[in-house]
Amino acid sequence: MSAMPEMQPQDLLNAATQGLQIRDFNAGYPKRHVIRHLNVPMLPRGKITVLLGPNGSGKSTLLRSLAGLNRAEGQLFLDGHDLMPMPFARRAEQVVYLPQTLPAGVHLHVLESIIVAQRASGGKGKVSEGTDKVMTLLRQLGIEHLALSYLDQLSGGQKQLVGLAQSLIRQPSLLLLDEPLSALDLNYQFHVMDLVRKETQKRNIVTVVVVHDINIALRHGDRVLMLKDGNLIADGEPEDVITADSLARVYGVRGRIERCSQGTPQILIDGLVGDPEI
Numbered sequence: 001m002s003a004m005p006e007m008q009p010q011d012l013l014n015a016a017t018q019g020l021q022i023r024d025f026n027a028g029y030p031k032r033h034v035i036r037h038l039n040v041p042m043l044p045r046g047k048i049t050v051l052l053g054p055n056g057s058g059k060s061t062l063l064r065s066l067a068g069l070n071r072a073e074g075q076l077f078l079d080g081h082d083l084m085p086m087p088f089a090r091r092a093e094q095v096v097y098l099p100q101t102l103p104a105g106v107h108l109h110v111l112e113s114i115i116v117a118q119r120a121s122g123g124k125g126k127v128s129e130g131t132d133k134v135m136t137l138l139r140q141l142g143i144e145h146l147a148l149s150y151l152d153q154l155s156g157g158q159k160q161l162v163g164l165a166q167s168l169i170r171q172p173s174l175l176l177l178d179e180p181l182s183a184l185d186l187n188y189q190f191h192v193m194d195l196v197r198k199e200t201q202k203r204n205i206v207t208v209v210v211v212h213d214i215n216i217a218l219r220h221g222d223r224v225l226m227l228k229d230g231n232l233i234a235d236g237e238p239e240d241v242i243t244a245d246s247l248a249r250v251y252g253v254r255g256r257i258e259r260c261s262q263g264t265p266q267i268l269i270d271g272l273v274g275d276p277e278i
């Protein structure tokens, strides 16, 4: 049996400090507290964390607050450095938030819009090199053919894919994706999560994704955080968090997780809590 390579002190230190830690975090709006005293132990780099919860549970508020776009207080340590006191521009160099929909009325074509995003985050070098990178990313996303189409003439799903390209080109340390699959067909959903995983691992990003589809969380999440009414109800590996009990408590549904013939866990819903069982 070959011996495990010994971890060097620096590796141990990195493992303990590399990633995002959320401490006593509160967030909301002038007349409405939404996220209350949230504490999340290290969300590691190179992994996908899926944020689940019913409508109105605070997922978007949390993501926007992590990006510095919402009122918030508490501590957010990225690799040991607190993001909260940082000027917004400095925080935005490391943290990228992709909202559910791109802003309307932007009359740029796709290629221009992604080069603008790249330049805004400090991307330098020759324009031709920037264009090559963007075209590679568009090819990976399967939307190379849209490079010269105008943003305001794209379908909802095409806009989502362009938004993802704008986010990835900025090479963030913390990538926050708010329902990036909601307008995508099944093929693109799979393709996008596959690409997000590869980029997360290759660039060692802390990625947090909001989805409503429990099967996506089961299949693509390394870790799941489940919110209800702004409170963290569960945190752990997908199959430890997504259980009949948490589905009942958080979503009010009677459900179970079963493995398909290929071994992939999937959710089956039998009804609502309180319905007569058949």
Ligand SMILES: Nc1ncnc2c1ncn2[C@@H]1O[C@H](COP(=O)(O)OP(=O)(O)OP(=O)(O)O)[C@@H](O)[C@H]1O
Pocket: 029, 032, 034, 053, 054, 055, 056, 057, 058, 059, 060, 061, 062
């Ligand atoms: N701009 C705002 N001002 C005041 N309250 C808001 C604002 N935006 C959202 N809220 C409230 O904050 C709470 C959490 O909303 P949030 O959008 O974060 O939920 P969510 O979990 O992302 O929901 P969904 O799954 O429906 O997108 C809701 O009660 C909502 O009404």
